[in-house]
Amino acid sequence: MLQAIRLFFEFISFFVKLLFLTFVFSPLKWLLPKSKKDVAGEVVLITGGGMGMGRLMAIQFAKLNASIVIWDVNKNAMDSVVAEIKSSGKNTQIFSYVVDVSKRQEVFDAAEKVRQEVGDVTILINNAGLVNGTNLLNTPDERIQLLMDVNTTSHLWTLKAFLPFMLTNNHGHIVTVASSAGFFGVNGLIDYCSSKFAAVGLNESLTMELHSKNKTGVKTTVVCPYLVKTGMFEGAASRFDWLIPPLTPEYASRRIVDSVLTDAQLLLMPRILFAFVVLKAIMPTSAYFLIADFFGVTHFMDKFVGRTGKTA
Ligand SMILES: NC(=O)c1ccc[n+]([C@@H]2O[C@H](COP(=O)([O-])OP(=O)(O)OC[C@H]3O[C@@H](n4cnc5c(N)ncnc54)[C@H](O)[C@@H]3O)[C@@H](O)[C@H]2O)c1
Numbered sequence: 001m002l003q004a005i006r007l008f009f010e011f012i013s014f015f016v017k018l019l020f021l022t023f024v025f026s027p028l029k030w031l032l033p034k035s036k037k038d039v040a041g042e043v044v045l046i047t048g049g050g051m052g053m054g055r056l057m058a059i060q061f062a063k064l065n066a067s068i069v070i071w072d073v074n075k076n077a078m079d080s081v082v083a084e085i086k087s088s089g090k091n092t093q094i095f096s097y098v099v100d101v102s103k104r105q106e107v108f109d110a111a112e113k114v115r116q117e118v119g120d121v122t123i124l125i126n127n128a129g130l131v132n133g134t135n136l137l138n139t140p141d142e143r144i145q146l147l148m149d150v151n152t153t154s155h156l157w158t159l160k161a162f163l164p165f166m167l168t169n170n171h172g173h174i175v176t177v178a179s180s181a182g183f184f185g186v187n188g189l190i191d192y193c194s195s196k197f198a199a200v201g202l203n204e205s206l207t208m209e210l211h212s213k214n215k216t217g218v219k220t221t222v223v224c225p226y227l228v229k230t231g232m233f234e235g236a237a238s239r240f241d242w243l244i245p246p247l248t249p250e251y252a253s254r255r256i257v258d259s260v261l262t263d264a265q266l267l268l269m270p271r272i273l274f275a276f277v278v279l280k281a282i283m284p285t286s287a288y289f290l291i292a293d294f295f296g297v298t299h300f301m302d303k304f305v306g307r308t309g310k311t312a
Contacts, residue, residue: 036261040065045114045121047101047158048128050077052230053177056253057125058094059085064257067093069114069121072128073100093118101128102149104157111161120165123260126155126199127177131232133304136190144191151195155202163218170217173260176203180226180273184280188301200224207265221259224268228252235305239296244272 044061048054049070055077058068062085072078078096085094095118099110114121130150132143155176166172181189182196203222210218227233227246238244247269259267268274280288292298 034262034264036258037263038064039123039261042066042122043069043114043119044123044125045069045071045158045162046125046127047071047099047154049096050074050081052232053228053249053253053256054125054127055081056249057127057257059088060253060257061123062088062090062092062094064261065090065092066123067095067118069095069097069118071097071099071101071110073098101154101158102146107154107157108161111158121162122166122171123173123175124158124162125175125177125256125260126158127175128154129177129179129232131189131192131306133188133192133233133236133301133306135188139191147191148195148198151192152198152202155199159206166218167213167215170215172217173219173221173263174203174206175256175260176200176206176220176222177256178203178222178224180224180268182222182224183268183273183277184297186300187298188304196224219260219263219265221256221264222266223256223259224266224273225252226270226273231307233304234307235303236300237296237303238300239294244270 039061044058044066046054046058046061046068049058049068050072051074054070054072058070058081062068068085070078070081075096075098078098082094082096085092095114097110097113100106111121128150130147132139132147134143136144159174163172163174166174176199178199179192179196181193182198182200185193185197200222203220207220210216210220225247226244227236227238228249229246230249237246252269255267255269258264268277276291279291283291289298
C-alpha cells in the first residue's frame with residue numbers, strides 16, 4: 001500500500017515536471033533571447049575544414065578567438081584556409097593536418113599529435129562528408145564503404161579520441177554535421193541517407209549517454225541542413241526551389257556556429273522541415289509519397305552532377 005502511494009506521488013511529480021518542461025520551460029527558452037557562450041581559448045577541431053561549411057566555420061570560430069584545428073584530405077584547400085585566417089590580422093592559432101578520417105589509425109595518430117602540439121580539443125565538429133549520388137546497385141562497393149566510413153564511422157573514432165578529456169572535465173561540445181537526409185529518405189541517396197540517419201542516431205544516443213552520466217557540461221548539437229550550395233550537391237534540386245531555396249554556405253555555417261554558442265541541440269534548417277517531420281510521422285506512407293512527388297523530392301537527384309571543382 002505504502003509503495004502504491006509513493007508511486008502515485010512519484011507519478012504526479014513526474015507529470016507536473018513533464019507539463020512544465022513541455023509547455024512552460026521550453027517555449028520560454030525558445031522565445032527569450034539566447035545568451036551566447038564565450039569560446040575564446042577553446043580548441044575547436046573541424047573535420048573536413050578545408051572546404052565548404054567546414055572552411056567557413058573555421059573562419060568564424062577564428063574570429064571568436066578560439067584555437068582552430070582543421071583536418072582534411074585536401075592539403076591545398078587547408079593551406080588556403082590557414083593563409084586566409086592568418087591574413088585576417090588576428091593572432092589566431094590555426095593548425096592544419098592532412099588526415100583521412102576514414103582511416104581509424106590515422107585519426108588516432110593525428111589526435112595524439114593535436115594533443116601534443118595544440119592541446120586538448122574542447123569543441124569537436126564532425127563535418128567531413130561525401131556523397132556518391134549514384135544508384136546503389138551501380139555504385140562500386142569501395143565507394144559505399146568509403147562514404148559510410150567518412151560520414152559516420154569516423155565520428156566514432158573521433159569520439160573515442162576526444163570525448164574522454166571532455167568527460168573528465170565535464171566540459172566540451174560535440175557537433176555532428178548530419179543532414180536533413182538523416183530525417184528523410186531520398187531515392188538515389190540510399191548510402192548517403194543511411195550514413196546520415198546513422199549520424200543522427202549516434203548523436204541521439206551520445207546525448208542520452210551524457211544525460212545518464214549527468215555530464216551536463218558536455219553539450220551536443222546535431223546539424224541537419226537541407227541543400228547547401230557548396231558544390232557538394234551540384235545539380236540536385238526540388239521542384240519548389242523558389243519556395244524552399246538552397247541555403248547559402250555562409251548562412252548555414254553561421255547558423256551552425258550560433259547553435260554551438262547557444263548550446264542548441266538540434267539545428268534543422270530551414271525551419272519548414274519541422275512541418276515535414278510531423279507530416280511524415282502522422283501521415284500514411286501513400287499520402288507522404290504523394291507529398292514527396294508533388295514537391296519533386298522523388299526527382300531531387302535527377303540532375304545531380306556533384307562537385308564540379310566549385311568551392312564555397
Ligand atoms: N552541401 C549540402 O547540401 C549539405 C547538406 C546537408 C548536409 N551536408 C553535410 O555537411 C558537411 C559538409 O558539407 P559541405 O557541403 O561543406 O561539403 P564539401 O564537399 O564542401 O566539404 C567537405 C570536406 O570534407 C573533406 N573530406 C572528404 N573526405 C574526407 C576524408 N576522408 N577525410 C577528411 N576530410 C574529408 C573534403 O575534402 C572537404 O573539404 C558534410 O558532412 C555534408 O554531408 C551538406
